[in-house]
Each structure stands twice: as C-alpha cells, then as structure tokens.
Amino acid sequence: MTVKLDRRSFIKSAAATSAVATAASLFPGISFADWKKQTGSNGMITWKKAPCRFCGTGCGVLVGVSGDRAVAVKGDPKCSVNKGLCCVKGYHSVQALYGKDRLTRAQVRKNGKMVEVPVSEALDLIAAKMKETIKKHGKDSVAIYGSGQWTIPDGYVASKLFKGCIGTNNVEANARLCMASAVTGFLTSFGLDEPMGCYEDIENANVFVTWGNNMAEMHPVLFSRMLAARKRKKDVILIDFATRTTRTSQAADKSILFRPQTDLAVANAICHEIIRNNWVNWDFVNKHVSFHKGKTNIGYGLEDHFAFKDKAENMTFEEYKEFLREYTPEKVEKISGVPAKDIRYLASLYGDPKKKVTSFWCMGMNQHTRGTWINNLVYNIHLLVGKISTPGNSPFSLTGQPSACGTVREVGTLTHKLPHGVVMKEEARKMAAEIWDVPVSNIDPKPTYHTVEMFRALDRGDIRFMWIQVTNPMVTMPKLKRYRNGALKEDRFIVVSDVYPTPTTDVADVILPAAMWVEQEGMFGNSERRTQHFEQIVPPPGEAMSDTWQIIEVARRLGFEKQFPWGKDEYIGKIWEEYRRFHASPKHNMAPYEVLKKRSGVQWPFVNGRETRWRYNAKYDPAVSNGEEFHFYGKKDNRAWIWARPYEPAAESPDQEYNFWLNTGRVIEHWHTGSMTRRVPILHNAVPSSYVEINPEDAAELGVVNGEMVKIISRRGEIVMPASINGRGVPPRGMVFVPFFDEKYLINEVTLDAFCPISKQPDYKKCAVRLEKA
Amino acid sequence: MKKTDTLMGRLGLGIASLCLAGAMTAGFAVAAPGIPHDFDSKGEKIFNRYNETPLPAMTGTDGKRTLNTFYELRQYPGSPPRIPHKIPTSFSGEIFECISCHGRGGYVAELDAYAPVTPHPENEACFQCHVPRLTEKLFVENDWQSIEPPVIGRPQLGGSPPPIPHSLQLREDCIACHTGNGAVAEIRVEHGSRGNCRQCHVPMVATKPVKEFTRPSK
Numbered sequence: 007m008t009v010k011l012d013r014r015s016f017i018k019s020a021a022a023t024s025a026v027a028t029a030a031s032l033f034p035g036i037s038f039a040d041w042k043k044q045t046g047s048n049g050m051i052t053w054k055k056a057p058c059r060f061c062g063t064g065c066g067v068l069v070g071v072s073g074d075r076a077v078a079v080k081g082d083p084k085c086s087v088n089k090g091l092c093c094v095k096g097y098h099s100v101q102a103l104y105g106k107d108r109l110t111r112a113q114v115r116k117n118g119k120m121v122e123v124p125v126s127e128a129l130d131l132i133a134a135k136m137k138e139t140i141k142k143h144g145k146d147s148v149a150i151y152g153s154g155q156w157t158i159p160d161g162y163v164a165s166k167l168f169k170g171c172i173g174t175n176n177v178e179a180n181a182r183l184c185m186a187s188a189v190t191g192f193l194t195s196f197g198l199d200e201p202m203g204c205y206e207d208i209e210n211a212n213v214f215v216t217w218g219n220n221m222a223e224m225h226p227v228l229f230s231r232m233l234a235a236r237k238r239k240k241d242v243i244l245i246d247f248a249t250r251t252t253r254t255s256q257a258a259d260k261s262i263l264f265r266p267q268t269d270l271a272v273a274n275a276i277c278h279e280i281i282r283n284n285w286v287n288w289d290f291v292n293k294h295v296s297f298h299k300g301k302t303n304i305g306y307g308l309e310d311h312f313a314f315k316d317k318a319e320n321m322t323f324e325e326y327k328e329f330l331r332e333y334t335p336e337k338v339e340k341i342s343g344v345p346a347k348d349i350r351y352l353a354s355l356y357g358d359p360k361k362k363v364t365s366f367w368c369m370g371m372n373q374h375t376r377g378t379w380i381n382n383l384v385y386n387i388h389l390l391v392g393k394i395s396t397p398g399n400s401p402f403s404l405t406g407q408p409s410a411c412g413t414v415r416e417v418g419t420l421t422h423k424l425p426h427g428v429v430m431k432e433e434a435r436k437m438a439a440e441i442w443d444v445p446v447s448n449i450d451p452k453p454t455y456h457t458v459e460m461f462r463a464l465d466r467g468d469i470r471f472m473w474i475q476v477t478n479p480m481v482t483m484p485k486l487k488r489y490r491n492g493a494l495k496e497d498r499f500i501v502v503s504d505v506y507p508t509p510t511t512d513v514a515d516v517i518l519p520a521a522m523w524v525e526q527e528g529m530f531g532n533s534e535r536r537t538q539h540f541e542q543i544v545p546p547p548g549e550a551m552s553d554t555w556q557i558i559e560v561a562r563r564l565g566f567e568k569q570f571p572w573g574k575d576e577y578i579g580k581i582w583e584e585y586r587r588f589h590a591s592p593k594h595n596m597a598p599y600e601v602l603k604k605r606s607g608v609q610w611p612f613v614n615g616r617e618t619r620w621r622y623n624a625k626y627d628p629a630v631s632n633g634e635e636f637h638f639y640g641k642k643d644n645r646a647w648i649w650a651r652p653y654e655p656a657a658e659s660p661d662q663e664y665n666f667w668l669n670t671g672r673v674i675e676h677w678h679t680g681s682m683t684r685r686v687p688i689l690h691n692a693v694p695s696s697y698v699e700i701n702p703e704d705a706a707e708l709g710v711v712n713g714e715m716v717k718i719i720s721r722r723g724e725i726v727m728p729a730s731i732n733g734r735g736v737p738p739r740g741m742v743f744v745p746f747f748d749e750k751y752l753i754n755e756v757t758l759d760a761f762c763p764i765s766k767q768p769d770y771k772k773c774a775v776r777l778e779k780a
Numbered sequence: 781m782k783k784t785d786t787l788m789g790r791l792g793l794g795i796a797s798l799c800l801a802g803a804m805t806a807g808f809a810v811a812a813p814g815i816p817h818d819f820d821s822k823g824e825k826i827f828n829r830y831n832e833t834p835l836p837a838m839t840g841t842d843g844k845r846t847l848n849t850f851y852e853l854r855q856y857p858g859s860p861p862r863i864p865h866k867i868p869t870s871f872s873g874e875i876f877e878c879i880s881c882h883g884r885g886g887y888v889a890e891l892d893a894y895a896p897v898t899p900h901p902e903n904e905a906c907f908q909c910h911v912p913r914l915t916e917k918l919f920v921e922n923d924w925q926s927i928e929p930p931v932i933g934r935p936q937l938g939g940s941p942p943p944i945p946h947s948l949q950l951r952e953d954c955i956a957c958h959t960g961n962g963a964v965a966e967i968r969v970e971h972g973s974r975g976n977c978r979q980c981h982v983p984m985v986a987t988k989p990v991k992e993f994t995r996p997s998k
C-alpha cells in the first residue's frame with residue numbers, strides 16, 4: 007500500500023469494501039481476516055460434530071455452520087482421540103468443499119466428449135450398461151472399486167448390490183493398497199482383524215518404536231500426544247526405525263536406519279536376542295502362544311493370474327529357536343546395515359520387563375512384498391515378551407484412511423469378504439443371504455480379483471464395466487501406464503463418482519457428482535476400532551448425491567427395490583441397523599445408531615453399553631472366557647501365533663543399471679492424490695508441487711542443486727521433476743523419495759506392481775530407478 | 781561501566797528457580813550417520829527446544845515487548861534487530877556472552893525485563909548482524925521505505941490456526957519467539973505445550989503471492 011491516507015480519506019474508504027485491508031495496514035499487528043465475507047450472515051455459528059475427513063487417526067472435529075455453509079472448524083474437545091486439537095489439514099478441511107471446479111452435474115461421454123446431463127439420465131445409462139454387460143459377458147464382467155474413504159453405508163450397499171444381488175465378488179477398495187497386509191497380519195497371528203489396543207496406549211508406554219512410520223506427518227495428532235507424554239513423564243523414549251530420515255527422526259531420541267526390506271531380518275534378530283538373553287516371558291508364552299511356519303520363496307505377483315496359498319505347519323519352540331539361528335545381530339548387520347549394537351539395544355528395550363513398549367507402523371510395513379510377514383514378525387517380538395493387550399504394551403498397526411477400518415475391513419468390501427466372514431465359508435454366505443434377503447445361491451463362493459488383478463482384468467477385457475467411487479486410481483495404481491491404457495480401451499465402460507475432476511474422471515464414460523463428507527450423513531471407522539457418526543451438516547452442491555444413494559438408485563433400476571427399500575430421510579440409520587446384525591457378538595458388537603449419533607465416536611466391541619479398550623485381556627474384554635488373564639480367542643487353538651518368517655529380498659533391488667531405490671509416500675499438508683487438499687489455499691501454498699528428495703551427496707555427484715530438474719527412470723517409465731535437497735526429509739545415499747499427491751508428476755508411471763502374495767497389497771516403497779540430470 | 785558489567789552475572793539468578801536444563805545447541809536425536817541435521821528448515825530445533833523448556837517457562841506472561849517495540853528495532857520485516865540495551869565496552873558479541881541471556885531467556889533485574897530468546901543460537905558471531913546504537917543522530921537524512929509488516933493472525937477461516945507469515949530462514953525455532961515471558965505480546969501463543977508446531981501452522985509467507993491450484997493442462 008503506497009497511497010498515504012489522511013484521517014479523512016481513511017474514514018471515507020472505511021465505508022468501502024477494502025476497509026478491513028486498509029485498517030490492517032494502518033495498524034500493523036492487529037489481526038484482520040482477509041477472507042470473503044458471507045452475505046446475509048447473522049454472525050452466528052452452529053457447531054456440529056464429525057470425524058475429520060482425512061487420515062485414519064480419526065480426530066473429532068466440530069464443523070462451524072452459518073446458513074447453509076461450513077465456515078469454520080475446531081477440534082472436538084469431547085473426542086478422546088484428539089481432545090480438541092487437529093492438524094493443519096483438519097483445521098482447513100471445510101475449505102475443500104468449496105473448490106471452484108467442484109463437480110455438480112452428471113456428465114456422459116457422447117462422441118468422445120463429456121456433456122452434462124440430468125443425473126437421472128446418467129443413472130439410467132449406468133443401469134442399462136450394467137445389464138447389457140452382464141448379459142453379454144457374464145456377471146463377473148462388472149466391478150465396483152471403492153475406498154477407505156467410503157462411508158460405512160457406502161461400502162455396505164456396494165457389497166449388498168454386487169455380492170448379494172448381482173452375485174459377483176468383483177468388489178474391491180483402495181484399502182487393498184494400504185491396509186491389506188495389516189489385515190492378513192492380524193488374521194494369521196490372531197485370527198481376528200484390527201488392533202487389540204487403543205490410543206490410550208500412548209499415555210501408558212515408556213518406549214515407542216516407529217517401524218518405517220513417519221508419524222509426525224502421517225498421524226500428526228497421535229504424534230503430538232506422544233511428544234506431550236514424553237515431556238510430561240520424563241521416562242519415555244522414542245526410537246525411529248526407518249529407511250529415510252524425516253520429521254519423526256528429528257523428534258526421536260534415536261534414529262536407526264535400515265536398508266529397504268531388511269526389517270524382516272532385524273525383527274528376527276530382535277527375537278534371537280530376546281531368546282538368547284532369556285528375556286522371554288515364559289508364563290505368557292506357555293499359556294497363550296503357539297509356533298508355526300508357512301511356505302517360503304513365495305514370489306511377487308508380477309505376472310497375470312498369479313496365485314498363492316500359504317500353508318501353516320505347527321512347530322515347536324526349539325524348532326523356532328533353530329530357525330532364528332541365522333539371525334544373529336552380526337549377520338543381520340551385514341544384510342540390514344543396522345549396527346549389531348543397535349539391534350541389541352532394540353532387543354533390550356523390548357526385553358526389559360520394567361518397560362512398556364508400543365510399536366507403531368503403517369505403510370512402511372504394509373506396502374511391502376512381505377507385508378504379512380513383517381506384521382507377523384513384529385507381533386512375534388511382542389508375544390515373546392508378553393507385551394500385548396495391556397495399557398502401554400501394544401503392537402499398534404495404524405491405518406491410513408479415515409474409514410479403511412470401518413468400511414473396508416469391518417464391512418468387508420474386498421473380493422473374498424462378506425460383512426461377517428469370507429465368501430468361501432457356507433455359514434458366512436447363509437448369514438449374508440438371510441440378512442440381505444437374497445437366495446443363498448446368489449453369493450458366489452469363489453473370490454474373483456484383488457485390486458491389482460482387477461485392473462489387469464480390465465486391461466485384458468475380463469472386466470468390461472467398472473464403477474469407481476471416492477478414489478483416484480489413475481494416480482495411485484502402481485505401474486500406472488498399463489492400467490490407464492486398459493481403462494481407455496474400446497468397449498470398456500468406466501463410471502466415476504467424485505467431487506472434483508481428476509485423472510480418473512479423465513478416463514470416465516460417466517461422471518457422477520458426489521456429496522462430500524458432511525454434505526451427507528454417514529459413519530467412518532478409525533484405527534482404534536472407533537465408529538464415528540456424522541449427520542448431514544450442509545447440503546451438497548447441484549445434483550451431487552451421496553455415493554450410497556447413487557448405488558441405491560442404480561440397484562432399484564436393476565430391479566432390486568426389495569433389498570433397497572429405504573426412504574431418503576432414514577436410509578443411513580436403517581442401513582446401520584441392518585449392518586449391525588452381522589457383528590452381533592461380544593467379539594465385535596457395534597453400538598446402536600442412537601448411541602453413535604450422540605457420542606464423538608464409540609469403540610467396538612460395544613457390549614452392554616461399554617466400549618472395549620484392550621481386547622483379549624480379561625480385565626477389559628467381555629469376550630474373554632477361559633478364566634485366564636489373557637484369551638486369544640480368534641484362533642481355534644485359543645492362542646496367538648508366532649510365525650517363523652525368513653528374510654527374502656524385494657521384488658526389484660538396485661543393480662548396476664538402475665542403481666537407486668525409489669520410495670514414495672505423503673507429506674502432512676496433502677491427503678493422498680491431493681484432489682481435495684490442493685484446493686485448500688493454505689495447503690497448496692505450503693506444498694504447491696511434488697519433488698524428488700535426493701541425498702545431498704548423491705545430488706552433488708549428479709550435479710544438481712535444489713530445484714533443478716531430475717529425470718527418474720525405471721524399467722516401466724520415466725518422469726522429470728524438481729530435486730529437493732535437505733527438504734522435508736532426507737533419504738540415505740542410494741535412495742530417492744517422491745510424494746505422490748501431484749498429478750503433474752505421476753510417480754506411479756515408474757513404480758512396480760509387485761505385491762505381497764498373501765495380502766495382495768502392492769509395495770510402493772521399493773523399486774529400482776536411475777537418475778539423470780534433466 | 782560497572783553496572784552493565786555485572787549484567788551478565790545477574791541474569792542467571794532470575795531464572796534459577798525455573799531449573800532450565802540442557803544445552804541449547806546440543807542435538808537431541810542421535811541422527812543416522814551421513815544424514816545432515818539441518819533439513820526440513822532445521823525442524824529439529826523445535827523438538828529440542830520443546831523438550832528442554834519447562835512448561836512454566838513457556839507459559840509466563842510479561843507483556844512488555846509488543847509488536848511496536850519489536851518493529852522499532854528493525855528496518856524492514858525480517859531485518860536483524862539492533863541491540864536496544866547497553867553492553868560493556870569490552871564486549872565482543874561472542875556467543876557465550878549473548879547466549880547467557882538470549883539462549884534461554886529469563887528475568888534481567890537491571891532492565892526489569894525478560895530477555896527474548898534467539899531462534900538461532902548456533903550462529904555464534906552475534907555482532908555480525910546485531911549492533912548497538914551509540915548515537916541517534918544521522919549522518920544524512922535518508923528516504924528509506926519498506927513494506928508493511930505482515931498482518932498477524934490471518935487465519936484462513938474463523939478460528940483456524942494462522943499460517944506462518946514469515947520465512948523460516950533463521951527463524952525456524954517457533955518456541956523461542958512465540959512462547960514465554962520474553963515473547964512479543966501479540967504473537968505469544970498460549971499452547972506452547974503442544975510441541976509439534978508445524979502440525980497446525982504451515983508457511984504462507986505474506987510477501988509471496990498466493991498460489992492458486994489449477995489442474996495441469998492435458
């Protein structure tokens with residue numbers, strides 16, 4: 007502001023719209039907001055509770071409403087997850103509702119061009135196309151691909167329509183890409199999915215070990231809870247065990263780096279040391295643990311139609327000890343690069359009977375071609391020393407998405423799953439058929455395709471119709487080019503329900519405008535078994551409707567009125583009460599609708615009006631029935647399983663030609679592919695574009711400085727993007743790291759579609775690339 | 781200048797009861813070998829300061845320093861402030877002498893004020909940037925102009941955490957300037973106990989144009 011204002015002209019201009027800005031420049035230091043003012047507002051705000059839209063932490067937020075618009079956010083003090091604190095994404099989440107290019111009308115591809123049509127016409131076309139495709143190519147030629155950001159009702163009606171009514175198991179969700187290894191880890195070790203502990207472990211632990219987990223950015227509110235506990239109690243330490251140095255490493259008491267994939271060897275070496283030093287909790291192990299081994303050399307799933315089935319064999323403790331002989335700290339130091347003394351130190355923390363230890367992990371262990379194994383191996387550590395299912399002693403698998411647990415894991419929106427049990431089991435099919443009011447013969451006992459194979463089937467032509475909701479696979483699929491070309495092939499029909507245009511809507515034949523988050527009623531389920539209800543707080547724009555309602559509309563057009571009878575003002579409550587019947591047992595009981603509406607999240611199992619904080623522990627868990635302190639009732643032998651799982655290398659490791667590891671992930675400011683957070687000004691300004699993190703010494707050798715362009719080349723493809731040196735994180739020499747949020751720099755053109763043969767979850771953290779100065 | 785000579789010695793007394801511990805520049809994490817400490821805008825400093833500063837030292841209130849007195853010492857937003865108090869003539873401006881007050885802050889009886897805490901104690905030659913004023917007379921008049929200081933606050937929506945309006949260069953340590961008795965009243969936060977500042981506050985530098993997101997053209 008160069009114009010000098012005298013008092014008179016100031017008063018004059020104060021009446022104009024720029025008054026606030028002017029006053030602000032006259033009185034520096036006084037705070038004047040610079041947002042556009044809502045017209046006709048009476049200045050009052052009503053606060054309504056909701057879970058945050060973004061990460062799996064599941065913070066409670068209060069959305070401030072004025073008129074029919076969301077205008078503010080604060081942390082919900084009644085929510086025990088975050089007790090009134092949020093992170094920068096949560097605080098600005100409501101701004102993601104109001105991006106300029108919000109999808110508000112349905113679009114249909116006509117002669118190659120997308121044209122707006124009334125939403126009813128689009129729904130008619132979808133139903134007609136589904137009928138026609140099923141008639142021509144069979145029921146397994148239509149598929150739905152959903153999301154861990156689906157609400158629970160979204161996922162439930164998708165499963166009911168596709169598995170129960172149409173009779174195909176072509177139901178998958180993007181949580182396959184983020185949580186599948188956590189699920190198979192839980193099932194193989196405990197027989198039941200989801201953590202035994204809860205976030206209160208944070209206030210009770212003395213030692214935290216983050217396994218390949220940058221919590222400071224990915225689960226920020228839990229991280230600051232951890233920092234606050236450390237500051238308050240003084241006897242708390244935080245060990246960061248990772249392949250790259252991050253904000254979490256900066257806050258940690260010790261940062262230990264390991265070579266990609268060698269966490270398998272280190273976990274075994276920790277067990278080796280626990281046994282060698284006789285730190286085993288024998289009382290616990292004798293009563294509650296059994297030992298097992300499975301197949302080895304299990305492959306990487308790189309070829310179409312890859313199939314694998316593990317086979318468990320019992321083993322004795324002595325045989326398990328013999329298996330661990332290979333994993334002395336000295337031998338493992340050679341594989342992992344972790345000094346033997348650091349391995350012994352980690353073992354001593356787990357082994358010290360006076361310390362309560364919580365391990366946290368998320369994508370580092372799950373996006374891993376041996377993801378199931380590394381989950382098993384960390385459980386092994388906790389089981390050997392009996393540090394589990396008690397406050398502060400917790401192997402804690404964090405989830406990434408707000409409802410990966412609620413919608414994908416609990417509702418079972420995966421090809422082999424039903425809301426209770428798996429399609430292969432007759433009782434599970436019978437139960438589903440009864441609750442869904444369909445003939446049991448409708449439900450196919452054979453699973454079809456997991457996510458990667460589903461997109462391969464689309465490419466091959468086995469699948470001809472795919473409906474994609476609340477996710478952006480044309481940014482997130484590994485080895486992207488093949489799957490994008492597949493989706494674009496003649497005679498493929500793609501329906502995309504979303505809130506903004508994305509690279510996925512770019513390949514759509516029909517785009518349905520969706521209600522986002524609090525523009526609809528729904529529920530999410532977070533990392534600690536907490537179900538969180540939100541009401542419709544603001545109206546959706548234009549013709550946008552909830553994903554649940556879109557599916558109901560299509561189901562009715564397909565002739566399933568009987569299974570989808572609910573009215574628009576009651577459907578969420580009715581769906582919840584129907585769904586709840588699947589989980590009616592002390593092992594999984596969910597809270598009634600009325601309770602969910604009142605509280606800021608309720609943990610399951612919810613039994614006789616009480617939430618279960620620590621499962622398998624007689625003090626807290628009403629399902630414990632063996633008269634002992636602990637009861638691992640998920641497995642037939644009533645024990646938790648320790649697995650002998652060896653170290654096996656990654657699907658693709660750096661070699662002479664492709665000499666760098668490529669690692670991918672997120673930053674605190676952006677959620678997944680950025681389709682929402684990039685439309686929030688403060689978040690976009692903080693991190694406006696993606697970059698490739700390079701170790702400063704590697705950068706010097708390559709001759710690039712910060713911001714210069716680098717070409718990243720793999721056997722699949724290449725991409726040119728700016729270098730980041732000593733930026734948000736620093737990879738070790740021989741590794742680069744790229745955040746995947748930016749559609750301008752599609753890093754998944756370069757990644758590999760190898761996956762864990764047990765969980766079928768791809769490994770986004772490891773493939774081989776080389777670099778060139780661009 | 782007998783009086784100011786003893787300034788250093790007395791400083792510690794005012795803060796003794798707060799039991800401040802730990803060296804300001806000591807690394808907290810045992811970083812992995814080969815990895816520099818100073819990435820992410822030296823974010824490690826925030827965590828170190830957070831751990832070393834007792835909560836009472838973060839929550840105190842003095843209110844003597846205000847944005848007005850803050851900018852009086854500066855030539856433009858972000859310039860190094862001049863030294864507003866007397867210093868001994870023999871004073872070399874070396875880290876040890878400045879840092880005894882400005883390392884951790886605390887009450888200074890002579891000035892009846894709390895010392896502000898430096899956000900960059902690792903830069904040891906204080907006089908390189910900070911100088912005292914020995915005369916108020918100018919050599920010749922000067923037509924200096926600069927921009928308005930950034931307006932503080934500026935949350936993106938009512939009640940949301942305001943962005944960081946300044947560049948983080950040399951001002952990486954949020955807790956140093958934004959908490960405690962020595963903090964400028966208008967920018968002192970009440971919730972220093974939360975530790976991971978950039979969980980909620982991200983830079984949106986006031987002197988840089990706001991970027992708008994547009995999809996890359998196909």
Ligand code: SF4
Nearest residue numbers: 058060061065093096
């Ligand atoms: S930590 Fe996760 S759930 Fe909490 S406010 Fe941030 S993004 Fe939302």
